[in-house]
Amino acid sequence: MISPILAPAAVLILWSLVVMYWMIGTRFPAFKSAGIVLGEGPVGGRYQDIEPNMPDRVNWKSHNYTHLMEQPTLFYAVVMVLALAGAGGGINLTLAWAYVGLRVIHSIWQCMVNTVTVRVAIFALSSLCLTALAINAVRITL
Numbered sequence: 001m002i003s004p005i006l007a008p009a010a011v012l013i014l015w016s017l018v019v020m021y022w023m024i025g026t027r028f029p030a031f032k033s034a035g036i037v038l039g040e041g042p043v044g045g046r047y048q049d050i051e052p053n054m055p056d057r058v059n060w061k062s063h064n065y066t067h068l069m070e071q072p073t074l075f076y077a078v079v080m081v082l083a084l085a086g087a088g089g090g091i092n093l094t095l096a097w098a099y100v101g102l103r104v105i106h107s108i109w110q111c112m113v114n115t116v117t118v119r120v121a122i123f124a125l126s127s128l129c130l131t132a133l134a135i136n137a138v139r140i141t142l
Contacts, residue, residue, distance in 0.1 A: 005088030008096040015104055016068040023061040023109065028133040030058040056114075064110045068103070075099055075130055082138040092136055095129045102126035 027047075031038065034053050050058055079096060079139070082088050106122040109115070 003083035003086070003126055005079050005083050005093050005096050008093070008100040011075055012068075012072055012100045012103060015100070016065070019061065019107055019111070022142070023065045026058045026061050028055075030054050038077070042135065048054030050140050054120065057111075060114050061111045064107050067110070068107065071130070074134070078130070078133045079138045081141060082133065084097065085137070085140045087136065087140045092133060095133050095136075099126050099129040101135070102129065 017074075020035075031050075034050070036050060036053070046063065051062070075096075082092050102125050104123055106119060106126060109122060110119050
């Protein structure tokens with residue numbers, strides 16, 4: 001039987017890929033506008049080397065993609081613990097969907113508007129959901 005809590009995790013994975021393509025779709029035109037030709041830079045060059053030359057709106061998408069590779073890794077782990085423990089429904093499912101919804105809102109906000117105070121509030125709310133999920137995972141597995 002598939003645990004229902006796997007669905008929000010799958011949606012967040014898909015959302016992360018959407019943001020990745022959004023980032024790529026803004027980054028390459030910005031390279032062209034800045035006169036940057038891929039393959040002509042120094043060996044081992046990284047995006048952060050040219051980031052100061054890119055428009056803020058391009059960098060915001062890159063920063064958000066990085067954020068989606070950070071804290072959500074804890075979300076995926078706690079979802080797996082809850083699914084394996086047979087506790088992937090009820091309040092845990094609600095918290096998981098709330099976490100994913102807030103992360104999507106956080107992404108859209110950061111990529112489009114990026115007012116830090118609002119972004120931090122959204123992040124804090126999603127972090128509370130994740131904390132509750134982690135507490136429930138510990139409670140259930142002990």
